[in-house]
Amino acid sequence: xxxxxxxxxxxxxxxxxxxxxxxxxxxxxxxxxxxxxxxxxxxxxxxxxxxxxxxxxxxxxxxxxxxxxxxxxxxxxxxxxxxxxxxxxxxxxxxxxxxxxxxxxxxxxxxxxxxxxxxxxxxxxxxxxxxxxxxxxxxxxxxxxxxxxxxxxxxxxxxxxxxxxxxxxxxxxxxxxxxxxxxxxxxxxxxxxxxxxxxxxxxxxxxxxxxxxxxxxxxxxxxxxxxxxxxxxxxxxxxxxxxxxxxxxxxxxxxxxxxxxxxxxxxxxxxxxxxxxxxxxxxxxxxxxxxxxxxxxxxxxxxxxxxxxxxxxxxxxxxxxxxxxxxxxxxxxxxxxxxxxxxxxxxxxxxxxxxxxxxxxxxxxxxxxxxxxxxxxxxxxxxxxxxxxxxxxxxxxxxxxxxxxxxxxxxxxxxxxxxxxxxxxxxxxxxxxxxxxxxxxxxxxxxxxxxxxxxxxxxxxxxxxxxxxxxxxx
Amino acid sequence: xxxxxxxxxxxxxxxxxxxxxxxxxxxxxxxxxxxxxxxxxxxxxxxxxxxxxxxxxxxxxxxxxxxxxxxxxxxxxxxxxxxxxxxxxxxxxxxxxxxxxxxxxxxxxxxxxxxxxxxxxxxxxxxxxxxxxxxxxxxxxxxxxxxxxxxxxxxxxxxxxxxxxxxxxxxxxxxxxxxxxxxxxxxxxxxxxxxxxxxxxxxxxxxxxxxxxxxxxxxxxxxxxxxxxxxxxxxxxxxxxxxxxxxxxxxxxxxxxxxxxxxxxxxxxxxxxxxxxxxxxxxxxxxxxxxxxxxxxxxxxxxxxxxxxxxxxxxxxxxxxxxxxxxxxxxxxxxxxxxxxxxxxxxxxxxxxxxxxxxxxxxxxxxxxxxxxxxxxxxxxxxxxxxxxxxxxxxxxxxxxxxxxxxxxxxxxxxxxxxxxxxxxxxxxxxxxxxxxxxxxxxxxxxxxxxxxxxxxxxxxxxxxxxxxxxxxx
Numbered sequence: 049x050x051x052x053x054x055x056x057x058x059x060x061x062x063x064x065x066x067x068x069x070x071x072x073x074x075x076x077x078x079x080x081x082x083x084x085x086x087x088x089x090x091x092x093x094x095x096x097x098x099x100x101x102x103x104x105x106x107x108x109x110x111x112x113x114x115x116x117x118x119x120x121x122x123x124x125x126x127x128x129x130x131x132x133x134x135x136x137x138x139x140x141x142x143x144x145x146x147x148x149x150x151x152x153x154x155x156x157x158x159x160x161x162x163x164x165x166x167x168x169x170x171x172x173x174x175x176x177x178x179x180x181x182x183x184x185x186x187x188x189x190x191x192x193x194x195x196x197x198x199x200x201x202x203x204x205x206x207x208x209x210x211x212x213x214x215x216x217x218x219x220x221x222x223x224x225x226x227x228x229x230x231x232x233x234x235x236x237x238x239x240x241x242x243x244x245x246x247x248x249x250x251x252x253x254x255x256x257x258x259x260x261x262x263x264x265x266x267x268x269x270x271x272x273x274x275x276x277x278x279x280x281x282x283x284x285x286x287x288x289x290x291x292x293x294x295x296x297x298x299x300x301x302x303x304x305x306x307x308x309x310x311x312x313x314x315x316x317x318x319x320x321x322x323x324x325x326x327x328x329x330x331x332x333x334x335x336x337x338x339x340x341x342x343x344x345x346x347x348x349x350x351x352x353x354x355x356x357x358x359x360x361x362x363x364x365x366x367x368x369x370x371x372x373x374x375x376x377x378x379x380x381x382x383x384x385x386x387x388x389x390x391x392x393x394x395x396x397x398x399x400x401x402x403x404x405x406x407x408x409x410x411x412x413x414x415x416x417x418x419x420x421x422x423x424x425x426x427x428x429x430x431x432x433x434x435x436x437x438x439x440x441x442x443x444x445x446x447x448x449x450x451x452x453x454x455x456x457x458x459x460x461x462x463x464x465x466x467x468x469x470x471x472x473x474x475x476x477x478x479x480x481x482x483x484x485x486x487x488x489x490x491x492x493x494x495x496x497x498x499x500x501x502x503x504x505x506x507x508x509x510x511x512x513x514x515x516x517x518x519x520x521x522x
Numbered sequence: 523x524x525x526x527x528x529x530x531x532x533x534x535x536x537x538x539x540x541x542x543x544x545x546x547x548x549x550x551x552x553x554x555x556x557x558x559x560x561x562x563x564x565x566x567x568x569x570x571x572x573x574x575x576x577x578x579x580x581x582x583x584x585x586x587x588x589x590x591x592x593x594x595x596x597x598x599x600x601x602x603x604x605x606x607x608x609x610x611x612x613x614x615x616x617x618x619x620x621x622x623x624x625x626x627x628x629x630x631x632x633x634x635x636x637x638x639x640x641x642x643x644x645x646x647x648x649x650x651x652x653x654x655x656x657x658x659x660x661x662x663x664x665x666x667x668x669x670x671x672x673x674x675x676x677x678x679x680x681x682x683x684x685x686x687x688x689x690x691x692x693x694x695x696x697x698x699x700x701x702x703x704x705x706x707x708x709x710x711x712x713x714x715x716x717x718x719x720x721x722x723x724x725x726x727x728x729x730x731x732x733x734x735x736x737x738x739x740x741x742x743x744x745x746x747x748x749x750x751x752x753x754x755x756x757x758x759x760x761x762x763x764x765x766x767x768x769x770x771x772x773x774x775x776x777x778x779x780x781x782x783x784x785x786x787x788x789x790x791x792x793x794x795x796x797x798x799x800x801x802x803x804x805x806x807x808x809x810x811x812x813x814x815x816x817x818x819x820x821x822x823x824x825x826x827x828x829x830x831x832x833x834x835x836x837x838x839x840x841x842x843x844x845x846x847x848x849x850x851x852x853x854x855x856x857x858x859x860x861x862x863x864x865x866x867x868x869x870x871x872x873x874x875x876x877x878x879x880x881x882x883x884x885x886x887x888x889x890x891x892x893x894x895x896x897x898x899x900x901x902x903x904x905x906x907x908x909x910x911x912x913x914x915x916x917x918x919x920x921x922x923x924x925x926x927x928x929x930x931x932x933x934x935x936x937x938x939x940x941x942x943x944x945x946x947x948x949x950x951x952x953x954x955x956x957x958x959x960x961x962x963x964x965x966x967x968x969x970x971x972x973x974x975x976x977x978x979x980x981x982x983x984x985x986x987x988x989x990x991x992x993x994x995x996x
Contacts, residue, residue: 051796085907088590128841154877158763158767158880158881159879159880159881159911159913160880161879175945189709199614203716203720205714209714216720217687217691220778221689225973226975230971230974231970232969232972232975233971236910236947236949236977237947238877238878238948238949239683239684239877239910239911239912240679240688240877240907240910240912240952240953241759241877241951241952242676242727242949242951242952242954243949243950243960243963243964244964244976244994245724245727245732245970246677246690246723246727247724247972247976249722249723249724250719250720250723250724253720254719258719269774269775270775271774271775273771287630294537297744298818299747299817299818300743300745300746300815300816300817301743301744301746302773328765341774343772343773343774343776343816343820344772344773345824346819347816350819351819403712403714403715404712405630405633405635405711406632406633406634407630407632409641409868416828428703433714436712436713436714437712437714438714467876473710473711473712474712475710475714475715475716476717477715477716477717478712478716479714479716482717483899489717490717490718493706493717494717494718497704497705497706497707498706498708498718498721499709499718500704501796501982502718502719502721505719505979505982507640508975508979509974509975509978511812520718521718
């Protein structure tokens with residue numbers, strides 16, 4: 049019997065008892081945002097929302113829930129894309145929201161470290177770093193609402209991974225409340241610490257199923273002295289990767305971002321977000337956004353000119369625009385960030401967040417498109433963090449047809465795409481996580497012994513199964 | 523009862539039975555190197571050394587040992603500094619050496635990945651990367667003999683951490699044999715993979731106590747287009763950190779290495795390694811080795827000149843030498859790498875591998891020196907990877923006195939140094955691990971709940987306790 053089947057609902061009696069142990073105003077009525085998610089695939093249940101302000105309060109809440117066998121669903125900014133933040137069925141849970149844990153406990157430019165509580169919004173953390181002349185290098189579309197706790201829980205990626213790594217790579221230390229209320233006090237600020245097993249990375253990316261992360265010490269990095277960007281039309285995804293290798297051979301980590309954009313993505317923008325300024329009169333089949341962050345002694349625009357010249361000679365690119373100033377660079381990024389928004393407005397039949405070994409990536413794009421087209425005449429918008437091998441391969445209804453007509457084949461579409469990923473040593477969850485959407489994929493494509501170990505760790509850390517029941521593992 | 527107390531010795535009968543399950547030549551007589559360690563603090567026991575060539579053979583060996591309740595001590599290059607590779611007491615174990623698992627299974631410059639088996643020597647991995655125009659960025663003194671399995675087991679650090687991270691940060695995927703012979707096939711080559719919990723980082727740094735890592739997929743990075751180095755005399759450790767901040771503000775990740783060297787270290791070199799060329803006529807109290815790796819468009823020597831000028835004006839530095847070519851840069855690094863060798867020749871009373879938040883580091887150096895001097899008129903050689911907050915704070919007998927006379931106060935010296943570390947939020951094991959030397963420190967300074975979780979994971983993955991008994995946790 050799966051643990052979640054033995055859970056109890058969060059009854060009025062349980063909530064009344066819990067309320068007595070907590071300061072006033074912590075237990076609240078759920079709002080609409082607490083039971084919905086961006087793609088509208090799941091609708092959550094909630095008996096109440098707990099909004100603690102301190103780690104002790106989180107411990108009190110979890111201890112009570114564990115004793116009463118009540119499920120607890122963690123809630124951050126609500127921006128997750130795999131249904132990790134909503135529990136649609138089973139005994140009604142308590143929502144545990146980080147929204148009032150928004151303190152920056154420390155900002156230390158000398159040590160290049162800050163300590164942020166789980167409820168801090170990513171954009172606020174970025175600004176705090178900027179305020180002391182540093183950079184917090186995680187950047188993604190939902191940074192205005194995504195919270196640190198959720199970014200940790202899903203090991204969020206975004207556009208800075210190529211240079212600075214995923215959320216995981218920013219974390220020097222963690223404070224975690226376990227299911228039974230015990231607290232791991234691990235907010236070290238060290239670059240090197242080999243005193244015992246590293247527990248951080250097990251909690252990061254576990255989507256709230258192993259513990260509730262209340263705060264993290266996060267590294268800050270140097271702000272690049274000079275920045276620049278270009279939009280370059282590439283012959284193919286393969287040419288994009290060759291261009292990346294050229295750029296990195298010359299500039300190393302100076303290549304901060306490298307994003308692939310498809311003609312379909314540009315046409316979608318024209319359709320639903322016509323105000324977004326496009327760089328080329330006719331949408332090319334493929335283009336890349338190259339972003340540079342360089343030392344003081346070199347000129348990014350000149351470097352991009354030189355790169356363009358070499359890439360033209362090698363027949364990798366056919367056209368390009370180089371940002372002449374920061375405003376234009378921001379415009380390039382605004383176009384890139386508008387693409388998922390356009391996708392949402394149109395509504396996909398199936399979205400895929402996959403990663404592949406770089407060398408397998410171009411061939412995957414062809415193979416997956418062929419496999420999907422065998423099911424229907426779908427429109428495909430394939431884009432993303434190509435330098436990380438991470439693509440968002442999103443499938444839309446044929447032009448003029450309704451998305452709803454294809455609900456019946458959604459799983460089939462996902463399966464053929466994921467098969468094409470697995471056959472090439474890729475991952476069917478690159479940066480969004482497993483949540484509730486990809487549980488079957490984890491069981492199917494995950495390494496069997498790893499799965500056994502994951503289950504045994506879950507059983508050790510959360511024997512009752514109260515933590516985000518039904519997410520990641522069932 | 524601790525698990526290791528229930529173990530059996532590796533008897534001739536056990537070995538004979540195991541031999542029948544294995545190809546010829548795998549079980550061997552132990553050599554001297556299998557039972558010694560660099561600092562001579564422990565002497566190991568060994569019934570036999572198993573030298574498998576395949577993952578299946580490792581699985582067979584562990585399965586047999588687990589059934590027979592025989593301890594297994596992992597052995598890599600034998601360069602570990604905390605006694606993790608030698609079991610001095612208790613039932614005599616089997617040594618499991620990676621020395622014949624030396625295949626590079628893949629080297630993929632397009633994907634910037636290589637797959638190395640546990641027995642690959644670090645220097646060979648570096649050369650393989652260089653052979654395809656890439657860099658494998660872990661670099662340390664013992665790179666000519668340290669093996670990938672041991673580097674993973676101890677999460678080795680070294681001189682490249684400032685820019686590229688510890689061993690942990692290089693690992694994209696792992697193949698691990700568990701205590702009962704099950705195999706985790708996790709050699710993915712992906713930059714982003716959020717399909718389930720991240721198990722990699724639990725095995726990395728667990729010093730062979732949770733599983734035997736047989737192979738890893740490792741990232742390669744771009745080779746910096748231009749390199750340079752300087753030796754600069756700094757006023758103090760504090761000035762060194764200010765100099766680092768100046769350098770990073772201008773050059774970002776272009777600062778590849780930043781090593782602190784003390785006057786005592788230079789005098790030790792004069793005493794026991796007089797052939798090592800020293801940059802300054804009189805040893806300064808403190809100097810740093812700054813190493814740069816820059817894009818093609820900038821000149822490292824010019825950048826170092828400029829940095830020196832700014833640092834002179836700010837009264838951070840008083841003298842310096844800038845490498846005029848690669849040979850001179852290599853000479854600078856040879857001096858740095860000779861320092862631990864000189865330490866070994868002299869023989870320390872106590873060695874410490876500690877890390878601190880950067881802002882606490884200068885004050886720690888003073889406080890620890892004062893505390894140690896209260897015990898005796900010791901000579902202190904404090905040096906290391908100051909950019910990572912990682913110092914080797916090594917304590918030697920007073921001039922003209924014998925190290926052996928101070929054996930009785932060694933633990934006392936270690937305790938006062940470690941207290942000074944803990945009081946400032948540091949770690950008493952920065953890059954060497956816990957092994958057998960620092961078990962008491964882990965119990966004393968480790969977070970109590972983290973320790974409980976570590977023990978529960980050990981119990982799940984190695985319930986009999988055969989894996990490196992008596993290391994890390996007892």
